[in-house]
Amino acid sequence: MPPKDKASPSSASVTIRDVARLAGVSPATVSKVMNNAPYVSEETRQTVRAAADKLNFRPNSIARSLKMSRTATLGLITDDLEGVFTMSMMRGVEEVASAQGFSVFLCNSYGDVARERAHLEVLIDKKVDGVILLSGYRVRQRGAPALPLGGIPVVYLYQYTDEAAVRCVVPDDFGGAVLGAAHLAGLGRRRIAVINGPAHYEATRRRLEGVQDALARAGVSFDAALVRAGKWYESSGYAAARDLMSLPAPPDALFCMSDSIAVGALGALHDLGVRVPQDVALIGFDNRSFAVHQRPPLTTVALPLVQMGRLAGDLLLRDIREGGSAAELHRVPCELVVRQSCGASRA
Amino acid sequence: MPPKDKASPSSASVTIRDVARLAGVSPATVSKVMNNAPYVSEETRQTVRAAADKLNFRPNSIARSLKMSRTATLGLITDDLEGVFTMSMMRGVEEVASAQGFSVFLCNSYGDVARERAHLEVLIDKKVDGVILLSGYRVRQRGAPALPLGGIPVVYLYQYTDEAAVRCVVPDDFGGAVLGAAHLAGLGRRRIAVINGPAHYEATRRRLEGVQDALARAGVSFDAALVRAGKWYESSGYAAARDLMSLPAPPDALFCMSDSIAVGALGALHDLGVRVPQDVALIGFDNRSFAVHQRPPLTTVALPLVQMGRLAGDLLLRDIREGGSAAELHRVPCELVVRQSCGASRA
DNA sequence: AAGACTTCCGAAACCGTTTTCTGAAACGGG
DNA sequence: CCCGTTTCAGAAAACGGTTTCGGAAGTCTT
Numbered sequence: 001m002p003p004k005d006k007a008s009p010s011s012a013s014v015t016i017r018d019v020a021r022l023a024g025v026s027p028a029t030v031s032k033v034m035n036n037a038p039y040v041s042e043e044t045r046q047t048v049r050a051a052a053d054k055l056n057f058r059p060n061s062i063a064r065s066l067k068m069s070r071t072a073t074l075g076l077i078t079d080d081l082e083g084v085f086t087m088s089m090m091r092g093v094e095e096v097a098s099a100q101g102f103s104v105f106l107c108n109s110y111g112d113v114a115r116e117r118a119h120l121e122v123l124i125d126k127k128v129d130g131v132i133l134l135s136g137y138r139v140r141q142r143g144a145p146a147l148p149l150g151g152i153p154v155v156y157l158y159q160y161t162d163e164a165a166v167r168c169v170v171p172d173d174f175g176g177a178v179l180g181a182a183h184l185a186g187l188g189r190r191r192i193a194v195i196n197g198p199a200h201y202e203a204t205r206r207r208l209e210g211v212q213d214a215l216a217r218a219g220v221s222f223d224a225a226l227v228r229a230g231k232w233y234e235s236s237g238y239a240a241a242r243d244l245m246s247l248p249a250p251p252d253a254l255f256c257m258s259d260s261i262a263v264g265a266l267g268a269l270h271d272l273g274v275r276v277p278q279d280v281a282l283i284g285f286d287n288r289s290f291a292v293h294q295r296p297p298l299t300t301v302a303l304p305l306v307q308m309g310r311l312a313g314d315l316l317l318r319d320i321r322e323g324g325s326a327a328e329l330h331r332v333p334c335e336l337v338v339r340q341s342c343g344a345s346r347a
Numbered sequence: 348m349p350p351k352d353k354a355s356p357s358s359a360s361v362t363i364r365d366v367a368r369l370a371g372v373s374p375a376t377v378s379k380v381m382n383n384a385p386y387v388s389e390e391t392r393q394t395v396r397a398a399a400d401k402l403n404f405r406p407n408s409i410a411r412s413l414k415m416s417r418t419a420t421l422g423l424i425t426d427d428l429e430g431v432f433t434m435s436m437m438r439g440v441e442e443v444a445s446a447q448g449f450s451v452f453l454c455n456s457y458g459d460v461a462r463e464r465a466h467l468e469v470l471i472d473k474k475v476d477g478v479i480l481l482s483g484y485r486v487r488q489r490g491a492p493a494l495p496l497g498g499i500p501v502v503y504l505y506q507y508t509d510e511a512a513v514r515c516v517v518p519d520d521f522g523g524a525v526l527g528a529a530h531l532a533g534l535g536r537r538r539i540a541v542i543n544g545p546a547h548y549e550a551t552r553r554r555l556e557g558v559q560d561a562l563a564r565a566g567v568s569f570d571a572a573l574v575r576a577g578k579w580y581e582s583s584g585y586a587a588a589r590d591l592m593s594l595p596a597p598p599d600a601l602f603c604m605s606d607s608i609a610v611g612a613l614g615a616l617h618d619l620g621v622r623v624p625q626d627v628a629l630i631g632f633d634n635r636s637f638a639v640h641q642r643p644p645l646t647t648v649a650l651p652l653v654q655m656g657r658l659a660g661d662l663l664l665r666d667i668r669e670g671g672s673a674a675e676l677h678r679v680p681c682e683l684v685v686r687q688s689c690g691a692s693r694a
Numbered sequence: 695a696a697g698a699c700t701t702c703c704g705a706a707a708c709c710g711t712t713t714t715c716t717g718a719a720a721c722g723g724g
Numbered sequence: 725c726c727c728g729t730t731t732c733a734g735a736a737a738a739c740g741g742t743t744t745c746g747g748a749a750g751t752c753t754t
Contacts, residue, residue, distance in 0.1 A: 015740055026704040031742055039702055061472045062413045063740035067709050071409065073473075076453070081438045091428045094455045103469060106423070106453040108441045122450060125408045126420075234640060263640075290637055293581060293610075362710055373734040378712060386732055410710035413739050 014055045023051035034059060065127065074104040074316065075123035075131035077116055081108040084288065085305055089134055089157055092309020093316075100317055102129070124150040130316045135159035153319035157312040160202065160329075167319075169312045169330040173203045176301040176334030177210025177255075180283050183299070184253045185218035187342055189281050193226035193251035195240040195261050204229065207257055207285070226251055230261075237264025245272055245280075252280050253342075259284035259291045262298055266341075277343035287337055297339035304332045361402045370398035381406060412474065421451040421663065422470035422478035424463055428455040431635065432652055436481055436504055439656020440663075447664055449476070471497040477663045482506035500666035504659040507549065507676075514666075516659045516677040520550045523648040523681030524557025524602075527630050530646070530683055531600045532565035534690055536628050540573035540598035542587040542608050551576065554604055554632070573598055577608075584611025592619055592627075599627050600689075606631035606638045609645055613688075624690035634684055644686035651679045 016034075020027045025044060032040050033048040051057075065071045074097055078086050090106075097104045105123060109116035116133075123131055131149070134157040156168040184192050194211055197204040208227065215222045228243060230236030237256055241264065244251055254269075256262035262284030269276055276282050276296060284291055287302030311332055319325050363381075367374045372391060379387050380395045398404075412418045421444050425433050437453075444451045452470060456463035463480075470478055478496070481504040503515040531539055541558055544551040555574065562569045575590065577583030584603055588611065591598055601616075603609035609631030616623055623629050623643060631638055634649030658679055666672050 013740090016742095017740080027741080028704055028706095028743080029702090032703090035742085037743095039700090041702060044703085058468075058472055060413075060474070060740050062409060062418070062474050063709090064742075065709095066407075066409045066413050066711090066740080067742050069709075081441065082434050087429050087434050090453070091455060094428065094453060098454065098466070098469075101469075103452050103454070103473060105450050106437070106441060107445065107450070108438060119445070121405075122445075122448075125405055126450060127407070127409050360710090363712095364710080374711080375713080375734055375736095376732090379733090382712085384712095386730090388732060391733080407710050410739090411712075413710080413741090414712045416739075 013060065014057050016057070016059070019048065019051045019055050019057050022055060023048045069127065070129055071127050072102050073126070073128045074102050074313075075107060075120075075126075075128040076104050076134060077107040077109055077119050077123075077131065078134040079109050079111040079116070080135075081106075085158065085286075085303065086134065088305035089309035089312070092306040092311075093132055093134075093157075093313040094309075095306075096310050096313035096317065102317065120149070124152070128152065129320045130154065132157050132312050132316060133159060134312075153316055153325050155312050155316045155319075157308060167312075167315050167325070167328050167330065169308050169315065169332060171203075171303050171305075171308060172331035172333045173206040174210040174213070175331070176285065176303075177207040178214040179334060179336040180255060180285070180301045181211035181214035182218060183336055183338065183342060184255065184281055184283060185215060185220050187281060189253035190220050191223065191226065191249065191251040192220065192253045192255060193223075193228070193244045194255040195237055195244075195257060195265060196227060196229040197232050197257045197261070199229050204257055211255055232258045232260055234260050234264035234267070237261030238268045239264075241265035241268035242272065245269070245274065250280075254280060254282050256282065256284050259286045259288040259298060259300055261285075262300070262341075263290070263294055266294060266298075277341055281342040283342055292339065294341070296341045299336075299338045299340065299342040302335045302337050304334055308332050360407065361404050363404070363406070366395065366398045366402050366404050369402060370395045416474065417476055418474045419449050420473070420475045421449050421660075422454065422467070422473075422475040423451050423481060424454040424456055424466050424470075424478065425481040426456050426458040426463070427482075428453075432505065432633075432650065433481065435652035436656035436659070439653040439658075440479055440481075440504070440660040441656075442653075443657050443660035443664065449664065467496070471499070475499065476667045477501065479504050479659050479663060480506060481659075500663055500672050502659050502663045502666075504655060514659075514662050514672070514675050514677065516655050516662070516679060518550075518650050518652075518655065519678035519680045520553040521557040521560070522678070523632065523650075523683075524554040525561040526681060526683040527602055527632070527648045528558035528561035529565060530685065530689060531602065531628055531630060532562060532567050534628060536600035537567050538570065538573065538596065538598040539567065539600040539602055540570075540575070540591045541602040542584055542591075542604060542612060543574060543576040544579050544604045544608075546576050551604055558602055579605045579607055581607050581611035581614070584608030584613075585615045586611075588612035588615035589619065592616070592621065597627075601627060601629050603629065603631050606633045606635040606645060606647055609647070609688075610637065610641055613641060613645075624688055628689040630689055639686065641688070643688045646686045646689040647684055649682045649684050651681055655679050 016027050016030045020030045025048060029040060029044060030048050033045050076090065076093060080086055094104055105128060107119040109119060130153040132155050154166050156166055158170060160168055160170065181192065192215065194208065196208060212222050228240035230240055237260065241254060254265050256265055262282055266276060266282060269280060274280055284298045284300035287300045291298035291300050311330060363374050363377045367377045372395060376387060376391060377395050380392050423437065423440060427433055441451055452475060454466040456466060477500040479502050501513050503513055505517060507515055507517065528539065539562065541555060543555060559569050575587040577587055584607065588601060601612050603612055609629055613623065613629060616627060621627055631645045631647035634647045638645035638647050658677060
């Protein structure tokens with residue numbers, strides 16, 4: 001009996017009017033029970049609900065959005081979808097967003113301003129309730145171009161900006177460095193060298209300040225002759241480590257500002273025949289996935305990427321809910337993950 | 348003069364009626380010129396356009412979607428947002444989607460069926476035009492749960508399924524293995540061992556068939572005693588390599604079915620004092636980011652992740668446009684990237 | 695018993711587009 | 725000069741929900 005239309009449970013979309021008709025009430029009433037609005041009797045509630053799920057009714061959120069002008073939708077624009085830190089942060093925001101019933105649009109700008117702007121316009125047109133600008137880079141981007149945000153809340157993730165009234169969430173580089181340096185000092189290391197990233201990064205500056213602070217507090221002297229700055233990559237770490245170890249009084253610990261640098265340094269130490277951690281302790285930064293697979297496994301300070309993503313999502317959702325938008329800078333604390341390259345194992 | 352409303356170029360949303368009023372025409376006409384519909388004079392076209400961008404008019408795509416019941420929106424559900432292969436595939440689909448004016452919703456199911464289902468329902472409610480189910484795992488997922496797709500097109504990415512009328516795109520594991528094995532054979536290797544992944548993976552089976560095929564074609568005999576199966580991880584590669592090299596007649600080449608396995612094997616060979624590539628050639632699979640940083644840099648067969656993503660996006664968009672949906676399985680070809688672990692350098 | 699609330703429900707307007715459908719004007723052919 | 729066509733423009737009806745508003749009934753006060 002294919003002609004019977006009763007057999008198919010739904011197929012073409014069933015509207016609020018359909019369930020109203022079946023329940024013998026008005027569309028308005030159906031709307032009210034679907035939204036748990038007051039002033040509808042328990043009896044009709046039951047009737048309507050029964051009708052609704054007999055018809056397998058699912059409210060059309062497009063229609064709802066049109067009326068309410070809220071879409072329960074976020075935009076996420078990243079400048080490097082394939083960046084090594086990107087996906088963990090994305091996981092954080094996706095997690096809190098979907099937990100609160102929001103969906104997130106994914107946009108990749110490839111670091112191109114025009115593309116970013118285009119994405120943003122589409123997002124605005126699609127009436128997202130807020131957007132997160134996520135940078136896969138560490139570069140501090142001062143004076144970002146004024147974006148055509150349609151008056152919706154924005155938060156910058158892993159990115160600084162000078163724009164007024166936007167929130168930023170970044171890792172607490174200073175605190176992270178303190179953690180690492182204190183660890184080294186606590187293990188008895190006294191000549192602590194640092195192999196830093198490029199000088200123009202905000203992160204490197206703050207991390208360096210962090211080790212200085214921690215060392216001062218621990219009573220070990222900081223030797224400025226023991227710091228090298230270079231690139232974030234392995235080769236840079238390799239060269240710097242060789243250089244440092246050829247000093248008349250070589251260091252007994254290497255604080256590397258990235259895990260990549262650390263594996264480079266590890267290679268140099270290996271080539272030089274110096275033992276890690278017996279002769280020199282080695283610590284990295286970032287907690288990249290390969291850190292655990294080094295020999296010895298790398299002690300490192302972890303970037304709180306997922307937490308940063310979660311915080312960004314929470315801030316944005318709160319702004320959406322409450323309308324506020326103070327220009328706060330949130331530094332989320334790093335975490336020390338100790339493995340074996342410093343000579344101490346977990347308690 | 349704050350009371351003047353003329354100063355602010357837009358602020359509260361300007362609708363099609365506003366520009367109609369300013370242009371002195373009806374809303375219908377404005378709609379027509381915005382969509383380049385025929386039967387409107389060039390003169391009014393100009394007038395309307397002028398009014399539109401004087402008012403900075405941006406059409407409300409929610410309203411449009413409501414009427415048209417097409418949202419220019421895709422859903423992408425991944426079971427492992429942080430998976431090592433996920434983001435490259437995502438980049439591919441984002442690329443083609445946004446190039447064609449589509450936005451993509453990002454959903455992370457954590458491999459949890461209930462969560463996947465929940466996401467899917469939200470996507471359906473949000474009236475996405477199609478969805479991509481992206482698996483970060485290699486596991487073949489036969490008989491996936493029948494999902495409540497609301498009659499919209501779906502494509503499975505990096506994932507097999509038995510469901511009717513859905514498209515799948517996966518890498519051509521067989522062809523990739525042929526590439527690698529032929530490379531080894533062409534370099535004169537005769538005793539080629541393979542360190543495989545778990546036996547229950549479709550990928551491992553096909554890859555093994557690939558090397559057998561290539562070897563047969565190259566006239567080098569395939570020794571079944573020279574294959575080991577294990578996990579995808581380094582430790583597995585390490586153990587297998589040691590085992591293989593302790594044979595009375597050890598192999599002169601190791602075909603590792605993942606780059607992780609290969610670096611494990613590389614470690615074993617190093618510990619054993621056998622030289623790579625002089626004594627034994629080593630080839631990996633996947634082209635992971637760390638492959639290039641090995642010593643020697645790893646020759647490997649690259650998974651065509653971005654291309655797979657692009658293809659999935661193209662297929663889906665085509666289905667959306669044309670309504671078709673044949674259940675095709677697309678195997679996209681892998682690519683050999685030769686570095687130094689096999690003794691041949693690039694031409 | 696009359697008035698003041700309170701509860702319950704539905705008619706209708708609305709959100710901002712698109713799309714008929716109708717009609718007027720211009721045009722062209724015989 | 726009259727009668728098809730064709731071009732152009734607008735009124736109005738959707739699309740599928742939410743919300744205001746008013747009316748009807750019921751419940752408490754005095």
